[in-house]
Amino acid sequence: DAGITQSPRHKVTETGTPVTLRCHQTENHRYMYWYRQDPGHGLRLIHYSYGVKDTDKGEVSDGYSVSRSKTEDFLLTLESATSSQTSVYFCAISESSAGLISLYEQYFGPGTRLTVT
């Protein structure tokens, strides 16, 4: 199994409070991703990182920010949590990005179940 951990694994928070989720990897992979998984929508990319301090938006980035100060850690922050952000959040890592020349496996963490009341 790829060395990916997420913390916390479960969190319940109130609307309007800030929340930070942490993803930690021991594989020294360059790319890290944050997804959310919701019934009817599947997995959707929130933000991704292609190196330390290098991040970019995914398809559902509104209301979320990320930071990556070290190769091994990728933080996802909800500045002011809303009920629509209740979801299961997955972190993933890959050695490189997909491309015409080659594909790289994306390995997923165990997930964080976040409930915003």
Added chain:
Amino acid sequence: SQELEQSPQSLIVQEGKNLTINCTSSKTLYGLYWYKQKYGEGLIFLMMLQKGGEEKSHEKITAKLDEKKQQSSLHITASQPSHAGIYLCGAALLMKTSYDKVIFGPGTSLSVIP
């Protein structure tokens, strides 16, 4: 994502039976991933296909990417209760940005009855 569809949406089979799950893209795929997710858990990487016509096997699971690279099938032979879970396909699509996007299908829920 509507760009990637899976069929069937759910499947209930008797232990020992064979089954097939399909993943169809509206765009040409540059590669495809198959994952398995147990209920309430993370995604487990099964296999990755890149070349049209490529076929890979892992234990009793075989996946194939069709020649035109717009569809992949996942076949399980002699299903067991341990095969139960949600199977997701992920497709690599070449975008105009520097990030080559990977999108995921909605998943197929598989139940295996002993």
